[in-house]
Amino acid sequence: MRRDGSSFETWLLLGPALLVLAAITLYPLVRTLWTSFTDAQLGGGPASFVGLDNYLFALKDPGFRAALLRTLYFTLLSVGLEALIGVGTALLLQERFPGRTFVRVLVILPWAVPNIVNALMWRLILNPEFGSFNALLLQTGIIGQYRSWLGDPAIALSMVAIVDAWKNFPLVAFIVLAALQSVPTDLYEAARLDGAGPMARFLNVTLPHILPSLLVILALRAIEAFRVFDIVYVMTRGGPADATKTVSFLVYQQYFSFLDAGTGAAYAVVIALLSSILILAHLRAMRREGSH
């Protein structure tokens, strides 16, 4: 039965989904590609073909390169923190202690807070004059005077990445927690008998078991972090001094502030190609995970 049924019927079942996706994703994809070879202006007249000019411009444009590096930094910091906090949380929630269920339930909270609410919540907390973060650090004596967390180009991007990690670490924690259930307990016993300490047990027993799932979810998170836009839009609008202008934000401005569709589309195609590397890695890992 599994591999049964007429192939006409199969395509009938798939038809609506393929139709919707062809119209709303495939067509825009092809059209963005086409626009990238033209000098089109948003709302402007007919565009003419300019070959690779937009790409040559994009490759030489220091603004685009800087935005790419910022996006890469943001992605690495956010996903790195999520891995650290997520695995730590999973290991803690794996232990048995009274009240564990309560903590487990609450860990979903950051994940459930909508992106935009998360951004404005932290913008208020990090407010330079009246924010609670400054108040907390000053009243506990960690800092001597209030400082501007989002107004300082040296740290603004890191702060935004930390805020992103706060919202997304629960996802990593839950995936790792699920993977931890599959670690055979007798392996721990054997390791303990061999005299392995907690750190050695983690590295030699736990980590190899959770690594495949961990890599899949981190790849997924990296794909998401690479397209960051929402929290930048609400927290910093790309500032201060472009310090948080990531690639999505740059293209957004190219399109809707400078109305330069051609160059914007060329940037977008480069972004699509770069994220395709991550996407292919993720899908391959996902397939491998699924095969056993």
Add this chain to the structure above:
Amino acid sequence: MTSRRALRFAILYFFAFLLFLFTVAPVAWLVIMSVSPASDLVTVPLRWWPSSLDLTRYASVLLEDGLFLAALRNSVIAAGLGTLLAMAVAIPAAYAFARRRAPIAILFLILGTFMIPPIVYVLPLYETLGGVGLLDTRTGLVIVYTAFLLPYAVWLAKSAIDALPVATEEAAMLDGAGTLTILVRIILPTARPALMATALLSFLTAWDEFFYALILTGSTKAKTLPVAIADFASGRVTDYGMVSTVGVLAAILPIVLALLFQRSLIAGLSAGSVKG
């Protein structure tokens, strides 16, 4: 031995407490800000507990401010209808991938295109919707959300159907039941919990969506909650408590849903993102 146990508990509770503070404190502070008198929020040193309970902001947002309610309605419609349509299209497709000879490569292609950043799709969508008069309409947004939710919904629904035993379907088939009958009479009821989780995840994703809504809508006719909140927060509001109130109100629904359906959401998330 007992002292070692005590030490273990002390360490566990220390970290559990840290985790508790880390996850709950920012949200708790948002709630506190929303009910503090405006003057409390601009004092240095900061007052951590409100001097009096101020609920007037909730009253004004919910009862007087038409903007918030309009955005709430747009969000419910865009996310709700988008989810329904995506599920209606996704379930037959998922069945084709799980039980028929539909090439799995197509599924991976669908998932791959879905993961490409929205900035790559947005300009043609903006121009096309503008061309057919659907810019700044809920209909336009529902169409885009249907496509946006579809790949993940197909993927999750496929793993839900994969998990079902084929025996019932085989028996029904021998009795002469067609594919539509099998879908409606067998797949829908037996896979219901997993399909509900799929729908819930889709709904939460659409509820959270900001980028498309920002660009494809502009007025209260179609603007969703995230866009309305972002507008509001970047406007000339001097009362931080007001911004917090709007934030709390927009977060309540997803938080309640996540807490109520935690178990099935997490099962869906791990099936969707890790298992192939």
